[in-house]
Amino acid sequence: MPLVVVGSVALDTVETPNEKRENLLGGSGSYFCYAASYFTPVKLVSVVGEDWPQEHTELLQSRNIDTAGLQVLPGEKTFHWSGRYHQNMNQRDTVDVQLNAMNRFDPVLPESYRRCQFLFLANDPPPLQRKVLRQCTGASLIVADTMDLWIDREREELLALLKEIDGLVLNDSEAQMLTGESNLVRAAHLVRELGPRFVVLKKGEHGAMFAGKHETYVMPAYPTANVVDPTGAGDSFAGGMMGYLAEQGNFEPETLKTAMAYGTLTASFTVEDFSIDRLKQIEREDLDERLEEYRRMLSF
Numbered sequence: 001m002p003l004v005v006v007g008s009v010a011l012d013t014v015e016t017p018n019e020k021r022e023n024l025l026g027g028s029g030s031y032f033c034y035a036a037s038y039f040t041p042v043k044l045v046s047v048v049g050e051d052w053p054q055e056h057t058e059l060l061q062s063r064n065i066d067t068a069g070l071q072v073l074p075g076e077k078t079f080h081w082s083g084r085y086h087q088n089m090n091q092r093d094t095v096d097v098q099l100n101a102m103n104r105f106d107p108v109l110p111e112s113y114r115r116c117q118f119l120f121l122a123n124d125p126p127p128l129q130r131k132v133l134r135q136c137t138g139a140s141l142i143v144a145d146t147m148d149l150w151i152d153r154e155r156e157e158l159l160a161l162l163k164e165i166d167g168l169v170l171n172d173s174e175a176q177m178l179t180g181e182s183n184l185v186r187a188a189h190l191v192r193e194l195g196p197r198f199v200v201l202k203k204g205e206h207g208a209m210f211a212g213k214h215e216t217y218v219m220p221a222y223p224t225a226n227v228v229d230p231t232g233a234g235d236s237f238a239g240g241m242m243g244y245l246a247e248q249g250n251f252e253p254e255t256l257k258t259a260m261a262y263g264t265l266t267a268s269f270t271v272e273d274f275s276i277d278r279l280k281q282i283e284r285e286d287l288d289e290r291l292e293e294y295r296r297m298l299s300f
Helices: 028-036 054-062 100-104 126-133 148-153 155-162 172-179 184-192 233-248 253-270 284-298
Strands: 003-006 010-015 020-026 042-048 065-072 080-085 092-098 118-121 141-145 167-171 198-202 208-211 216-219
Touching: 003 028, 003 126, 003 233, 010 092, 020 028, 028 042, 028 054, 028 233, 028 253, 042 100, 054 065, 118 126, 118 233, 126 155, 141 233, 148 155, 148 172, 167 172, 167 233, 172 184, 172 198, 184 198, 184 208, 184 216, 198 233, 208 253, 216 253, 233 253, 253 284
Parallel strands: 003 042, 003 118, 010 080, 042 065, 118 141, 141 167, 167 198
Antiparallel strands: 010 020, 080 092, 198 208, 208 216
């Protein structure tokens, strides 16, 4: 089934201990779309400026990603993010953020998008996420992402959003910040009690945790020896997970567990190169092969 994602599209500058790259395709929407496209058609809602390279749009379209919801604002520049990673690659500093066109982002979904049953709200301000919800009244699975900035500045709107969605994806530290609970298992379930039916905690190099009403489990990260650029790993995880759920057309417990695995493995490919360069080199068969290896790794 088609999957709608509303999220940022950006031009990134990324500096690692070994290399620096400028004007890379970035943004939560870009990573999510490309990752999800291995499993299902994707419909993107975002905004860019006049400096947006047409080749990026053509690349997305080549992956069966519908860009009818990608607005180009005259006189604006595309959202730009610059970051620098530390030696261990687990920490990074944001060097510069230029919101540009994102300051004027007013998501209006094409009519064909509004009938889709699977919707992902990437990391945007909660009022904007709620505006999208009002346009997608027929969605059967709504999952959102959030961040510490919105927990701090838009807490009331975020709490209202949590009562309107089925699932929430967030970092472990953000769950602790939202609930005031240091224990991650308790924090995840406290977030779930705020409204969503399930919560997924992204734990970086330590994998991800799922917390539902009847089960809690942790999916370990795939052991990746060559980490080049961790940017977009969390968004790729969400894209792989949601893409598989949309492909299967349900979110039953076993489907969710396999979706978590596919999300983990999609992210493991993303970090092996800058931007989505590694994802451009693989196909669904590569993910399936790594899934079988992952299954063997977890069996005992």
